[in-house]
Amino acid sequence: MAVKQKTVAESHAITGNEAVAYAMRQINPDVVAAYPITPATEIVQIFSNYHADGLVDTEMVLVESEHSAMSATIGASAAGSRAMTATSSQGLLLMHEMLYVASGTRTPIVMPVVNRAVSAPLNIHCDHSDTMGSRDSGWIQLYGENAQEGYDNLIQSIRIAEHPDVMLPVMTMTDGFITSHGMENVFLLEDEEVQAFIGGFKAAYPLLDTDNPVTFGPVDFTDYYFEHRRQVFEAMVNAKQVILDVAKEYERLTGRSYGFFETYRLDDAEMAIVVLSSAAGTTRFVVDQLRKQGMKVGMLKLRVFRPFPATELVEALKHVGAIAIMDRADSLSGEGGPVGAELRAAFYNEEKRPKAVNYIYGLGGRDVTIHHIESVYKDLANILETGVVGPTVRHLGVRE
Amino acid sequence: MSAGEKVITNPVKANAGWKELPIGGIIPQGGTARGFFTGGWRSLTPVWDAEKCISCLQCWIFCPDMAIQVEGGKMVGIDLDYCKGCGICAAACPPRTAAIKMVNEGA
Amino acid sequence: MVAPLKQLSLRPDRLTSGHRACAGCGFPIALKMVLMSTEDPVVVANATGCAEVCTSIFPYTAWDVPWIHSAFENAAATISGVEAAYQSLKRQGKIASDKTIRFVAFGGDGGTYDIGFQSLSGAMERGHNMLYVCYDNGAYMNTGIQRSSATPYGASTSTSPAGKVRQGKVQYRKDLAAIMAAHNIPYVAQASIHNHRDLMNKAQKGLETDGPAFLNVLAPCRLGWGFDPKNILDICKLAVDSTFWTLFEVEDGKWKLSYKPRNKVQVTEFLKTQSRFKHLFKKGNEELLEQIQADIDAKWEELLERCGANA
Numbered sequence: 041m042a043v044k045q046k047t048v049a050e051s052h053a054i055t056g057n058e059a060v061a062y063a064m065r066q067i068n069p070d071v072v073a074a075y076p077i078t079p080a081t082e083i084v085q086i087f088s089n090y091h092a093d094g095l096v097d098t099e100m101v102l103v104e105s106e107h108s109a110m111s112a113t114i115g116a117s118a119a120g121s122r123a124m125t126a127t128s129s130q131g132l133l134l135m136h137e138m139l140y141v142a143s144g145t146r147t148p149i150v151m152p153v154v155n156r157a158v159s160a161p162l163n164i165h166c167d168h169s170d171t172m173g174s175r176d177s178g179w180i181q182l183y184g185e186n187a188q189e190g191y192d193n194l195i196q197s198i199r200i201a202e203h204p205d206v207m208l209p210v211m212t213m214t215d216g217f218i219t220s221h222g223m224e225n226v227f228l229l230e231d232e233e234v235q236a237f238i239g240g241f242k243a244a245y246p247l248l249d250t251d252n253p254v255t256f257g258p259v260d261f262t263d264y265y266f267e268h269r270r271q272v273f274e275a276m277v278n279a280k281q282v283i284l285d286v287a288k289e290y291e292r293l294t295g296r297s298y299g300f301f302e303t304y305r306l307d308d309a310e311m312a313i314v315v316l317s318s319a320a321g322t323t324r325f326v327v328d329q330l331r332k333q334g335m336k337v338g339m340l341k342l343r344v345f346r347p348f349p350a351t352e353l354v355e356a357l358k359h360v361g362a363i364a365i366m367d368r369a370d371s372l373s374g375e376g377g378p379v380g381a382e383l384r385a386a387f388y389n390e391e392k393r394p395k396a397v398n399y400i401y402g403l404g405g406r407d408v409t410i411h412h413i414e415s416v417y418k419d420l421a422n423i424l425e426t427g428v429v430g431p432t433v434r435h436l437g438v439r440e
Numbered sequence: 441m442s443a444g445e446k447v448i449t450n451p452v453k454a455n456a457g458w459k460e461l462p463i464g465g466i467i468p469q470g471g472t473a474r475g476f477f478t479g480g481w482r483s484l485t486p487v488w489d490a491e492k493c494i495s496c497l498q499c500w501i502f503c504p505d506m507a508i509q510v511e512g513g514k515m516v517g518i519d520l521d522y523c524k525g526c527g528i529c530a531a532a533c534p535p536r537t538a539a540i541k542m543v544n545e546g547a
Numbered sequence: 548m549v550a551p552l553k554q555l556s557l558r559p560d561r562l563t564s565g566h567r568a569c570a571g572c573g574f575p576i577a578l579k580m581v582l583m584s585t586e587d588p589v590v591v592a593n594a595t596g597c598a599e600v601c602t603s604i605f606p607y608t609a610w611d612v613p614w615i616h617s618a619f620e621n622a623a624a625t626i627s628g629v630e631a632a633y634q635s636l637k638r639q640g641k642i643a644s645d646k647t648i649r650f651v652a653f654g655g656d657g658g659t660y661d662i663g664f665q666s667l668s669g670a671m672e673r674g675h676n677m678l679y680v681c682y683d684n685g686a687y688m689n690t691g692i693q694r695s696s697a698t699p700y701g702a703s704t705s706t707s708p709a710g711k712v713r714q715g716k717v718q719y720r721k722d723l724a725a726i727m728a729a730h731n732i733p734y735v736a737q738a739s740i741h742n743h744r745d746l747m748n749k750a751q752k753g754l755e756t757d758g759p760a761f762l763n764v765l766a767p768c769r770l771g772w773g774f775d776p777k778n779i780l781d782i783c784k785l786a787v788d789s790t791f792w793t794l795f796e797v798e799d800g801k802w803k804l805s806y807k808p809r810n811k812v813q814v815t816e817f818l819k820t821q822s823r824f825k826h827l828f829k830k831g832n833e834e835l836l837e838q839i840q841a842d843i844d845a846k847w848e849e850l851l852e853r854c855g856a857n858a
Contacts (some may be wrong), residue, residue, distance in 0.1 A: 071628060071632050101628060104669030108627075111625045111628065114617050115627065115630075116632040118615050121631075121632035121636055138618060138621070245466050245468055248613070248633055250590065252469075252470075254470070256464070257615055257617050260605045261604065267457060271461065470563075470611035472565075473566050497556055498552075501580070501743050504571060506562065510556040526570040528571055528576075528776065528779060531778065542777070
């Protein structure tokens, strides 16, 4: 039962960071601990204005580093409060140690991350190297194409993180500057709708319940560590159903539908691009253009990278002749990027699988143009025509 | 009371599988270490003379293992389930009282 | 002022038996005294280190108060998050307005002077209602006695060993209490485990102070220092009587001496009780001992001046 899709007149022209900060205000977390970093700074800056105007109940902890931001957020979450932070790039890297502690301690923290390249050389523009570097930290990862998705993913993340079957932290991504600072029409929920959707947070073992003392973060020897890690694996698997259930409920509220990924003209496609985040917009446009020329092209935009929806991706792509997997990060294995590696691995036991090439693109904010995407589809057409895959790792838009 | 006679509850079942363990490594109850007896580490044993003891509680305040038993403000004994035999209690006992002596367990 | 021992003994242990610190370890003495000094409920954060490892081996916890360990360098940041949650929930009426919880962080000198220094400085500057307690044993004992910035000059550690051409650590200790005092927080103090009344009074003050407080406690490590554990209290006493370790308070910026030895003993009396200083007594190292004495004398004079206690 879908609700009536709102008209553009009912939308608000805001930036990605504004949309994310607005969602944070509506979530009204008990604690926000954060440290400035371009291009995520604005999120906390805008939130600080809400705080200064008394629009939130939040206690702000304006820490001296991202490491302390994540540490304080973990402390606040273990205390029994709903706790959030936000970051980018080097900030996420400085948090890296604590990301594992957050997931291992099962604190359901939600953190918007604005994707930015990592040093060196220093670069403040978009790529996905920062969050792809966190992919094994036990955090759920949701990538958003635009401000609307940044807003919607953040609200849904509260429910996903705090679900008793999950109890894992979630990071929701938007592309640095492209989305974070770009102005778009965004449909916003009413505050009461958000509050009703997310509900209250009740921790099972809050530290602040001093009558029932609990120990968080003990030492495990060889006798218990493996069992505790096995639990995290299970939680990540459980997250798949929870992500879908929460999305369904969110769709009933907003009319906007979400899943592990979005497919575009994929059903009868012979060639497809698999892409994350803002580059999907460009790809969608190119798909329409090439379809007009009679090329059977399609797109799959991955939203959920952790947990990795391998079975569902195989199901969605197995009929395609050739796919180009786009990575806005290089795992520097010499064999391409993380999405490329994992998607190809998902097909390993399949009899029927598309030919696949992996493109590293857009590093350090390098523009991804219509021509670039067209050239990728042309490469795929050539592979289909000749049956020769050629180089499996390619760099798109880099000068030779 | 000797080691093993105490009943110390622990909500975590020993060697529980991953499905049974509380998540996140949480120990959902305080003070479960009381179920871990460190008395076996001891090579020197404190011997307490109740007659000499003036219950000044110097041994109690300094014992790193909370092994000095005090009831109603009076020293009543030493819990050898936990005492590691460091000898701090004997050293802290006022010299003129000297109510605790360390003896070699092997001897 | 904390209650007399007889009254304190009626309170339940907040740090319990069954922890796995070495026999005669200093830190459990420091920690139990701190926790004993208040009857208010407390929540503890612990930096990685001996105190954390020995007290929380799953599924055995020696903590009968809510306790969290998250990493090495961030006990101050972690407890600041817990305290922030308390402030937030209390303001929202989700915690009873008449309930007062105290917040404590424990860290060794490695987790406090060195790797946790930034996190500590940040938490102090932000003004959280918390007490940070450093149990200072002057090296990274948990990893096997490596030098820290709290290791005294001349001490032999596994990374500043006394050898043929080097005689232990060649730098002096960082004056952390003074650095904390420079944060202009309401309460800073130094204590030693051998003087329990002084330590507990300071801990109580720190805990019940409105705002951040820092307490540095001398808590010897028998293995790292090399002494018979039964001598721990005597060694601490020699540390303060030689003014190797000083007892003082800085309350709202005012320095106050807590203890002035009637007869200041030579630092060698303290040094010779521990094998980590053994090499300093070899022939040819007389100058080093003189240097150490001169440094301690100068620092003592400086402290007396700060405290206005020059007689």
